[in-house]
Amino acid sequence: MDKHYVDEEMMVMHESAQTLFGMGLINAAEMKEFDEDCLAKEDITTPAAGVSRSKTITPAFTSPRY
Numbered sequence: 001m002d003k004h005y006v007d008e009e010m011m012v013m014h015e016s017a018q019t020l021f022g023m024g025l026i027n028a029a030e031m032k033e034f035d036e037d038c039l040a041k042e043d044i045t046t047p048a049a050g051v052s053r054s055k056t057i058t059p060a061f062t063s064p065r066y
Contacts, residue, residue, distance in 0.1 A: 004040040016040035 005011040017034040022025045 005038055006040050010038040 001052075003014075005014060014034055017026060017031060017038075021031045
C-alpha cells in the first residue's frame, strides 16, 4: 500500500512514530492515532463505469507550504 501524507511535517512525524512503535515505546492504539492524523484520507467510493476517479489525496513534497 502506497502511503500518502497530509504534508511533509506529518510525514516526518509519522516516520518518527513508526520508529518509536518498532522500539516498543508507543503502543498500537497510539500508532493508530498517528495513522489517522498523518495519513491523507482517500475518497474510496467506486466511480461509475467510464468515469475517471479523481483522488482527494495530497502526497508529500508536491508544493511548498509558505
